Amino acid sequence: MGLALGHPQFGYYMTRDPLGQSGDFTTAPEISQMFGEIIGIWCADQWLKMGSPAKIRLVELGPGRGTLMADLLRATKNIPGFHAACSVHMVETSPVLQARQKHALEGHGAAWHASFADIPADLPYLVVANEFFDALPVRQLVAHDGAWHERVVALDADNELVFAVRQAGITPAFEPVENAIYEFSPVRAAYMNALCAALALRGGSLLAIDYGHEKTAPGDTLQAMREHRFTPVLHHIGEADLTSHVDFDELSRIAVANGLAPELRTQETFLNDYGINIRAQRLKVANAGHSQSIDEAVARLTGNGQMGRLFKVLSVAKA
Numbered sequence: 001m002g003l004a005l006g007h008p009q010f011g012y013y014m015t016r017d018p019l020g021q022s023g024d025f026t027t028a029p030e031i032s033q034m035f036g037e038i039i040g041i042w043c044a045d046q047w048l049k050m051g052s053p054a055k056i057r058l059v060e061l062g063p064g065r066g067t068l069m070a071d072l073l074r075a076t077k078n079i080p081g082f083h084a085a086c087s088v089h090m091v092e093t094s095p096v097l098q099a100r101q102k103h104a105l106e107g108h109g110a111a112w113h114a115s116f117a118d119i120p121a122d123l124p125y126l127v128v129a130n131e132f133f134d135a136l137p138v139r140q141l142v143a144h145d146g147a148w149h150e151r152v153v154a155l156d157a158d159n160e161l162v163f164a165v166r167q168a169g170i171t172p173a174f175e176p177v178e179n180a181i182y183e184f185s186p187v188r189a190a191y192m193n194a195l196c197a198a199l200a201l202r203g204g205s206l207l208a209i210d211y212g213h214e215k216t217a218p219g220d221t222l223q224a225m226r227e228h229r230f231t232p233v234l235h236h237i238g239e240a241d242l243t244s245h246v247d248f249d250e251l252s253r254i255a256v257a258n259g260l261a262p263e264l265r266t267q268e269t270f271l272n273d274y275g276i277n278i279r280a281q282r283l284k285v286a287n288a289g290h291s292q293s294i295d296e297a298v299a300r301l302t303g304n305g306q307m308g309r310l311f312k313v314l315s316v317a318k319a
């Protein structure tokens with residue numbers, strides 16, 4: 001999964017802009033400006049609660065086209081002192097997407113990094129990550145004959161990629177019910193741990209948004225998407241997006257282990273709590289004639305059968 005997405009020459013994200021109608025999938029910031037604006041309100045609110053520190057590092061992980069950050073910055077420009085306090089850091093491995101982000105953020109003095117670890121660890125942070133953790137690679141165990149085995153990718157006699165198994169390196173605390181799949185992600189856990197350690201040291205808050213589950217449980221959530229359709233995960237390696245649902249239970253435990261306080265909400269609750277309906281009303285007044293598309297965007301972002309429940313928002317701050 002890591003190679004399929006991140007190989008320097010052939011990796012899916014390294015070679016293309018996958019977003020939007022002409023791409024493979026659409027994300028919340030690309031649905032409506034309101035998404036980034038509401039996250040901007042969250043950031044400003046966190047900054048005020050921290051006592052308006054004079055300098056803070058505003059970090060986005062996996063920023064796609066840079067739309068979220070551009071909307072966030074526009075929505076917060078009238079909050080006295082906030083922009084002056086923020087230095088903007090974009091963590092992005094894809095050269096194609098970095099170029100798009102630079103275009104979207106012209107004039108904001110942003111800096112780009114390949115990893116969060118490259119950002120100076122001297123100031124408090126505000127970290128936002130939309131559909132970032134889901135792109136970090138997972139491992140899968142599969143239950144067979146009363147035991148867990150690690151799922152691996154192999155070549156069959158026709159040189160086609162197939163799933164195979166080998167001895168598992170860990171034993172999960174779940175019954176090995178025949179054919180059950182258990183996913184875990186040491187890469188996600190390590191990234192979360194590094195973020196939480198930095199927040200514990202310097203202060204600040206983190207917001208991670210993804211589709212995912214509230215409780216650690218078995219289940220196969222690895223999926224490939226191409227041209228807005230699901231495709232078998234081994235069929236278009238490097239040509240399809242690969243993601244899996246984020247185990248927010250585990251991310252929350254890592255936050256607690258670092259002495260931080262996690263709070264998990266659905267995207268619907270988060271966007272409502274931070275005023276998406278008020279924002280939508282204002283937009284409708286300012287853009288007569290666009291009422292219907294604004295209502296549709298709110299429904300897509302918050303709707304029960306749409307993104308509202310499947311997507312979760314984890315915020316982490318000092319306890």
Ligand code: SAH
Nearest residue numbers: 013027062063064091092093094130131135
């Ligand atoms: N946040 C954006 C894009 C989501 S797609 C949006 O909501 O529209 C995933 C993003 O994470 C892409 O920008 C991809 O290039 C980036 N990415 C994937 N793996 C990464 C890694 N290990 N480090 C930094 N960025 C990564």
